[in-house]
Every structure is written in C-alpha cells, then in structure tokens.
Amino acid sequence: MHQERVTAVSGGNALAGGRWLRVIGNQTIETGDLVWTDGRCVYGNLAEGGEAALVAAGRELQIPIFLDDGTHCLYRGNKLRTGAKGAMHSLMVNRGSEVAFSNKYDVVDVSLSAAGEARELLGEAYRRENGTVGYSSRDYGEYIGSKFGIYFDNGVHERYGIRDWYAAAEDIVHLPLLREGARLAGAAALRQLAKDAPSGRPEEKTVLQLEQCEIIGGWQESEQDYCLFLRGIGRTIYMSGNHLSCSGAPDYCWAADEKSFDFLSVVYELEMAATPSAISILREKYTSGRVLSISGISVEDDDVKKGFIGVIDSIDLPLPDGFRLTMQRREKKQKESSSRDSNAYRYTLRIPGNEEICELDGYEPGDRLLACKTRPGMWLVSHKGELYRCGKGGRKNIKVGSSCRNARLRPMRNIRKWMKGET
Numbered sequence: 001m002h003q004e005r006v007t008a009v010s011g012g013n014a015l016a017g018g019r020w021l022r023v024i025g026n027q028t029i030e031t032g033d034l035v036w037t038d039g040r041c042v043y044g045n046l047a048e049g050g051e052a053a054l055v056a057a058g059r060e061l062q063i064p065i066f067l068d069d070g071t072h073c074l075y076r077g078n079k080l081r082t083g084a085k086g087a088m089h090s091l092m093v094n095r096g097s098e099v100a101f102s103n104k105y106d107v108v109d110v111s112l113s114a115a116g117e118a119r120e121l122l123g124e125a126y127r128r129e130n131g132t133v134g135y136s137s138r139d140y141g142e143y144i145g146s147k148f149g150i151y152f153d154n155g156v157h158e159r160y161g162i163r164d165w166y167a168a169a170e171d172i173v174h175l176p177l178l179r180e181g182a183r184l185a186g187a188a189a190l191r192q193l194a195k196d197a198p199s200g201r202p203e204e205k206t207v208l209q210l211e212q213c214e215i216i217g218g219w220q221e222s223e224q225d226y227c228l229f230l231r232g233i234g235r236t237i238y239m240s241g242n243h244l245s246c247s248g249a250p251d252y253c254w255a256a257d258e259k260s261f262d263f264l265s266v267v268y269e270l271e272m273a274a275t276p277s278a279i280s281i282l283r284e285k286y287t288s289g290r291v292l293s294i295s296g297i298s299v300e301d302d303d304v305k306k307g308f309i310g311v312i313d314s315i316d317l318p319l320p321d322g323f324r325l326t327m328q329r330r331e332k333k334q335k336e337s338s339s340r341d342s343n344a345y346r347y348t349l350r351i352p353g354n355e356e357i358c359e360l361d362g363y364e365p366g367d368r369l370l371a372c373k374t375r376p377g378m379w380l381v382s383h384k385g386e387l388y389r390c391g392k393g394g395r396k397n398i399k400v401g402s403s404c405r406n407a408r409l410r411p412m413r414n415i416r417k418w419m420k421g422e423t
Contacts, residue, residue: 074415111320125160178214180279181279183211203243204239208235219319234270240263271284285308320370
C-alpha cells in the first residue's frame with residue numbers, strides 16, 4: 001500500500017501514478033487528492049488535508065517525529081512519546097512504512113517516492129556578474145587631470161553554487177528556473193534605476209552589474225508537484241561625467257574627469273514562489289543611492305532611498321500533502337513603504353478545501369511548514385521546527401526541547417523499529 005496524487009478522475013476510476021485505478025469505498029475522489037492504493041484500487045484519500053485513509057479507520061494515527069539531536073519520537077493521541085536516540089541527520093521523511101534521511105547540510109527538502117526513491121532539494125544558486133564594483137582615483141597622464149570611476153574587470157561571468165559558489169553548471173538541477181529568477185531581479189533593478197537616475201546628461205552609462213537567484217526554501221515531490229521559494233537580487237549602476245570613458249586592459253574602468261563623475265546604484269531584491277504553473281513575485285525591496293558597498297537591503301544611510309513593496313494582494317501557496325497557505329495583504333491601498341511592516345500580510349494555513357486550520361504569526365516565505373490531520377477538526381503542524389496542536393482556529397505549542405527535522409508529517413503503521421531507533 002502506498003500513496004499517489006490523483007491527476008484525473010473519470011466515473012469510478014482515478015488516474016494516479018500513471019495508471020487508471022478503480023475507486024472503492026464511499027469517499028469522493030477529486031483531482032489533486034493524495035490517495036492510498038495497492039496499484040489496482042483506490043482505498044481512501046486525503047482530500048480534507050491529512051485525513052486517515054479508509055484502511056486506517058478505527059486506528060489512532062501514529063506520526064513519527066525526528067528531532068535534530070537524533071531522538072525518535074511518536075505523536076499519538078495528542079501526546080508526544082520519546083523513543084531511542086539514534087544518529088543525527090539534516091532531515092527525515094516517511095511514506096507508508098518507509099523512512100529516508102538526508103545528511104547534507106545544504107538540503108532544503110527531501111521527499112520519498114512510492115518506489116522508495118529519495119529526492120533531495122538543495123539550496124542551489126546562480127549568479128551573473130559584470131565584473132567587480134570598486135573605486136579608484138588615478139592620474140592617467142595624457143588624459144585630462146585625475147579620473148575617478150567604477151571598475152569592471154574581465155567582463156561578464158556566470159557562477160553556480162549550492163549554498164556557496166563552487167559548483168559546476170551541470171550540478172544545478174534548477175538552473176533554468178534560477179536564471180529566470182535572476183533575470184526578473186535584474187529587470188526590476190533597471191526599472192527602479194530609470195525612475196531614480198537623472199537623465200539628459202551629455203555623457204552617461206548604465207551597467208547591470210549583478211543578477212542573482214537562489215533557492216531559500218520550499219518542497220518538491222516530483223517535477224510536476226513542487227513549490228520553491230526563491231530570492232532574486234539585481235544590482236545596476238548609472239554613471240555620468242565629463243569624458244566618461246573606458247580604459248584599456250588590464251583594467252576596465254568607466255571613469256570621468258575628477259569632480260564631474262557622478263553615479264547612482266540600485267540593489268533590488270525579489271521574494272518569489274515557483275510552482276509548475278508560474279513564478280509569482282510575492283514581495284520586493286530595494287535601496288537606491290550613491291552607495292556601492294552594500295550587500296543587502298539593511299542600509300541605514302540617510303542619503304539612501306529604501307522601498308518595501310507588497311506585490312501580491314492574495315495568493316495560495318501549495319504545501320506538501322495537499323495543504324495550502326493563504327498569503328493575504330492586510331492593507332491593499334498602501335503597497336510601498338520605507339520600512340518593512342511585519343504585519344503587512346496575514347498567513348492562514350488551510351486544508352485543500354477552504355477550511356482554516358490556524359493563522360501563523362511570524363511566518364516568512366520560505367519557512368518549512370508542514371501539517372497532518374490527526375482526527376476530525378484537529379491537526380499536527382510544524383513551523384520552523386516547532387510543533388503545534390491545532391484546532392478550532394487556534395494552536396498550542398508542543399514543548400519538545402529540540403527542533404523537529406521532519407520534511408513531512410505523515411502517519412506510519414509499523415512504529416516499533418522507529419521508536420527503537422532502528423529505522
């Protein structure tokens with residue numbers, strides 16, 4: 001017995017796992033449901049968000065919990081039991097009676113197929129650079145006076161990484177997606193620069209110095225079932241001045257006569273969610289000013305303009321096992337502000353229908369968020385490693401003294417080996 005996602009329904013049959021299966025029982029099966037099957041028939045579903053399948057009727061759900069110190073726990077009957085302490089791992093995932101672990105420090109998610117194959121989602125990153133930003137004041141001799149400028153050495157480079165910048169392009173699984181996220185960030189930086197930079201000067205130049213995108217969170221079951229959270233960064237620079245020019249090798253420098261050189265830089269950051277259907281820009285933030293040394297958005301210089309923009313009014317973000325998170329902006333009239341408002345959005349955890357489980361104060365796009373229905377009207381929820389018992393719109397923290405390292409919250413039938421630390 002294993003679980004599959006339903007991709008189509010026709011009469012009394014459901015298409016799941018690439019084959020048509022006969023639906024038995026009295027539950028309604030719909031496209032998108034996670035169902036239990038033996039490869040021939042569908043025995044139940046998770047259409048209400050983690051509800052036990054028909055084959056488990058009459059039994060209390062037993063949900064394995066793995067802590068970051070290696071402790072094996074079991075959630076059953078609203079109580080958390082502690083088992084043996086085994087080896088430490090970055091993440092744990094279970095499916096049916098199978099369990100898999102990931103030991104990679106850069107893992108974002110791990111999933112387990114019906115065939116028992118583990119899939120790891122890593123914190124991949126892509127960067128396209130137009131040289132290196134810096135200052136130099138030099139006497140060019142035959143040129144007029146001293147020149148001051150911004151240097152770009154050795155042209156355009158592409159770099160790849162998995163939580164660092166030492167990977168090969170062929171190692172980056174989601175490279176097309178990351179390149180598109182980087183392009184969107186660079187385009188946003190250019191648009192902002194066009195708004196803020198002066199125009200009509202006799203000698204001027206705009207350089208897109210950096211486009212970057214990385215996976216900061218999310219989950220992936222398959223190539224057709226995922227939600228990845230991306231951070232894109234674009235940096236662009238406007239320059240102007242008398243005799244604005246580019247010197248020869250080995251240094252490439254856009255420079256101008258001293259006291260005539262002027263510049264403006266924009267660093268733009270996008271928070272995005274990528275699903276099989278689209279890349280959605282959730283929020284934006286930027287700095288704009290005569291600053292080049294900044295590496296993020298937390299610049300407090302009075303001369304630097306800062307903007308925080310709520311792009312999305314409302315969006316449903318898919319979560320593992322059919323749950324979803326509704327992200328809804330509270331104040332729709334005010335989209336942009338000069339400082340981040342932590343209460344700008346309301347985050348609501350929901351089952352695949354429209355029933356609300358609870359609100360999630362302190363949620364940030366990219367946080368690990370999991371849920372499992374334990375009985376009618378009650379759910380077990382994990383947010384950023386904290387466990388909660390949720391029901392009637394509220395939630396209560398379950399004290400465990402350590403962080404939950406589950407990649408999914410799913411019931412398990414045979415728990416003896418799990419509690420002994422043998423799985």
